[in-house]
Amino acid sequence: MTADRLLRAGAGLKPEHQRHILEARPDVGWFEVHAENYMGAGGPPHHFLERVRALYPLSVHGVGLSIGSANGMAPGHLGRLKSVVDRYQPFIVSEHLAWSTHEGTFLNDLLPLPYTEATLSLVARHVDEAQTVLGRTILIENPSTYLRFDGEEMPETDFLRALARRSGCGLLLDVNNVVVSAANHGFDPRAYLECFPHEHVGEIHLAGHAVLESDGDALYVDTHDRTISAEVWSLFRDVIARRGVRPTLIEWDADVPAWPDLEAEVQRAQSILQTAGGLDARAA
Amino acid sequence: MPAQPDGSGLADLQHRFAHAVLQAPLAVPDGIRHDVRPTRERRFGVYRNNVKASLAAALAARFPVVERLVGDEFFTAMALVFIERHPPRSPVLAEYGTAFANFLEGFDPAADLPYLPDIARLEWSRHVAFHSADASAADIGRLAELPPEALGSVRLGLHPAMAVIASPWPIVSVWTTNTHDATPEAPAADWTGETALVTRPHLDVLVQRLPPGADLLVAELAQGVALSAAAEAASRTHDSFDLATALATLFGAGAITTLSQGSSS
Amino acid sequence: MINRTTTVALAAAVAAAALMSSGANAQTANADKERCYGISMAGKNDCAATGNNSCAGQSKADYDAKAWKYVAKGSCAKMEVTLKDGKKRMGTLAPM
Numbered sequence: 001m002t003a004d005r006l007l008r009a010g011a012g013l014k015p016e017h018q019r020h021i022l023e024a025r026p027d028v029g030w031f032e033v034h035a036e037n038y039m040g041a042g043g044p045p046h047h048f049l050e051r052v053r054a055l056y057p058l059s060v061h062g063v064g065l066s067i068g069s070a071n072g073m074a075p076g077h078l079g080r081l082k083s084v085v086d087r088y089q090p091f092i093v094s095e096h097l098a099w100s101t102h103e104g105t106f107l108n109d110l111l112p113l114p115y116t117e118a119t120l121s122l123v124a125r126h127v128d129e130a131q132t133v134l135g136r137t138i139l140i141e142n143p144s145t146y147l148r149f150d151g152e153e154m155p156e157t158d159f160l161r162a163l164a165r166r167s168g169c170g171l172l173l174d175v176n177n178v179v180v181s182a183a184n185h186g187f188d189p190r191a192y193l194e195c196f197p198h199e200h201v202g203e204i205h206l207a208g209h210a211v212l213e214s215d216g217d218a219l220y221v222d223t224h225d226r227t228i229s230a231e232v233w234s235l236f237r238d239v240i241a242r243r244g245v246r247p248t249l250i251e252w253d254a255d256v257p258a259w260p261d262l263e264a265e266v267q268r269a270q271s272i273l274q275t276a277g278g279l280d281a282r283a284a
Numbered sequence: 285m286p287a288q289p290d291g292s293g294l295a296d297l298q299h300r301f302a303h304a305v306l307q308a309p310l311a312v313p314d315g316i317r318h319d320v321r322p323t324r325e326r327r328f329g330v331y332r333n334n335v336k337a338s339l340a341a342a343l344a345a346r347f348p349v350v351e352r353l354v355g356d357e358f359f360t361a362m363a364l365v366f367i368e369r370h371p372p373r374s375p376v377l378a379e380y381g382t383a384f385a386n387f388l389e390g391f392d393p394a395a396d397l398p399y400l401p402d403i404a405r406l407e408w409s410r411h412v413a414f415h416s417a418d419a420s421a422a423d424i425g426r427l428a429e430l431p432p433e434a435l436g437s438v439r440l441g442l443h444p445a446m447a448v449i450a451s452p453w454p455i456v457s458v459w460t461t462n463t464h465d466a467t468p469e470a471p472a473a474d475w476t477g478e479t480a481l482v483t484r485p486h487l488d489v490l491v492q493r494l495p496p497g498a499d500l501l502v503a504e505l506a507q508g509v510a511l512s513a514a515a516e517a518a519s520r521t522h523d524s525f526d527l528a529t530a531l532a533t534l535f536g537a538g539a540i541t542t543l544s545q546g547s548s549s
Numbered sequence: 550m551i552n553r554t555t556t557v558a559l560a561a562a563v564a565a566a567a568l569m570s571s572g573a574n575a576q577t578a579n580a581d582k583e584r585c586y587g588i589s590m591a592g593k594n595d596c597a598a599t600g601n602n603s604c605a606g607q608s609k610a611d612y613d614a615k616a617w618k619y620v621a622k623g624s625c626a627k628m629e630v631t632l633k634d635g636k637k638r639m640g641t642l643a644p645m
Contacts, residue, residue: 036378
C-alpha cells in the first residue's frame, strides 16, 4: 500500500456493488464502511468485506458511538467498534460530533450538540476514552445540523479546533455538511472553511444533499442520495488547492446508483486531488 | 429555559430532545433557537422524521413479506406505532426488530391476518441467519458411513444460523408466493399449518418446509439428545414422523454441522 | 441400551435419507436464493438523513384512540384465510 494511494479518492462500500468490485477491481484508492454494519457474527457482510479489504485500503466510519451523550457513550459499543477495527486494520477510524443514544435508547440519527465549554469537556473526555480503548487516533466529523441551541458559547470551528487540541484527535471535514449547515443557519461556507482548523484534517467527505422548500423557506438536508452539488465541488477544489491533498470519500448511501455513476464521482474527486497534488493517476 | 447547558444542562436537554423525537404529537423541546426562519418546528422535524423514517425503512427491508401482505401505507403506519413503543436499544440497526412479531400479536388493526406474526418470525429468522456466525455444513454421507451400532448414540450439532418456526398457518407457502411471485397465489382451500426451516449453509439464506414432527427432532437434537432418542421422541409425539425424510431435509439444507459420539449431558 | 430393531431401523432411515439427498438439489428447490447475497438484509446503519421525505415520519395516526385510519392494500386482500374456528374469510385489514 503506497502513501499516494491513501491520498486518493475512495468510495463508500455498498452491498449493491461489492460483487462487481471484487470481480472488476476498479481503480479507486480505497473504500469506507460504516462500522455498525459489520458488528454481526458472520455471514455475507464479513465475507465480502474481508475480500475487499484484501484488495484495497479501508476506512472505518462509526455512526453509533454517541460521543456527545451527556450520560455516557452507547454502552458496550466501544468494545464492538474495537473488534471491527482490530479485525480489519483500517487506515482511518472516524466518528461524528453528535449524539444518538439516550438512556439506552438509540435514536437513529446524528443529533446536534450545543457548542459550550461544558459540551467540549464532555466530548473531549469521550474522544480520549475512545482513543485509549482503540489504541489509535480517531477523526471527528463536523455534522450537518438543522437547528441551533440557546446559550451556545462558540462557533463550530472553534469547538472542533479546541477538541482536536485537547484530545489529540484528528478531524474529518465533510464539505457537504458545511454547505448544508451554512444554508440552514445563514452563514457563509467560505468563511466557515476559512476558520476551519485544516491542520487537523485527516480525511474529507463529499456527498449530495436535498433542498426542501416550504412556505418560501428552504432547509438543506444531508441525504447522500444523489450527485454532489456544484457548490460542494467548488469549495472542495478550493480547500484542496489551498490546504493540500487529503484522502477524499464519496458518500452515496441512499438511492444507490449503478457502480459506474458512483465511480464517476470518485474519478472527479480524484482529478481534483491530482491537479492540486501533482499525483500521477497511474502511480497506485 | 436553562440558560447554559452545563453538564446536567446537557443531560436535561438531551432528555427533552429524545422524548420529543419519539413522541407521536409534534412538540419542540425547550432550548432550541426560535429567532430564525424556517421555524424551529420544521427544523426539529428533520430530526424527528429522520429517526422514524429511517427505522421504518429498516423494518420494511427486514420484513418485506409482512409489508407486501398489508401494503406499504399500512406497514409504515404500523411501523411508526412499533417504533414509538419499542425504539431500538442498540446502535447496531441489524439488531432492530426482534420484538416486531410479538408486537403484531397484539396489534388489533392487523388481527384479520392471524398468520402475520409467524410470517414476521420467519422473516426475522432469515435476517438473523444472514448475520449469524459461519459454520461448515456436514454432508449426510458422513452419517451414512457410520457403522450401524454407532448411529444410536451419535449427536448432531446444529448450525448457528438454523431456525425452526412451527406455525398453525401455511407460512412457508405464504412467504414463498409473496417473495417469488409477481402475483401472489391464492392459498388452497385446505390450508394447513407448516413448519419453516431457515438455514444459511454458506452465503444464501434458505427457507423450506420441515416435514411433520421434524421440529420435535430438531428440538431434541438442540438439547444434545442422541439421534436415536431424539427420533423416538419425535415418533412418539407425531404419528407420521419419518426419520429418513427429516434427516434428508435437515442435511440437505445445511442445518447440521457436526457429528459426535459421547454420553448424554 | 439401544435394541437391535432400533439400530436396524435407524440405519435404514439414514441410508434412505442419504439416497434422497443424492437426488440433485431437490431439497433446495423451494429455497430462497437471496438475490445478490442479501443486499436487502444488510445492516442498514447509515450517517445520512432518510431522503426527501419531509413528512414520512410524521404519522398522525392515534392508535390508542382506535382511530386507525390505514387500510391494508397489500396482497393479503386477495387471500382467503381459514381461521382456527374453521370459518373462511378474505384477509382484509379494514379497521376493526
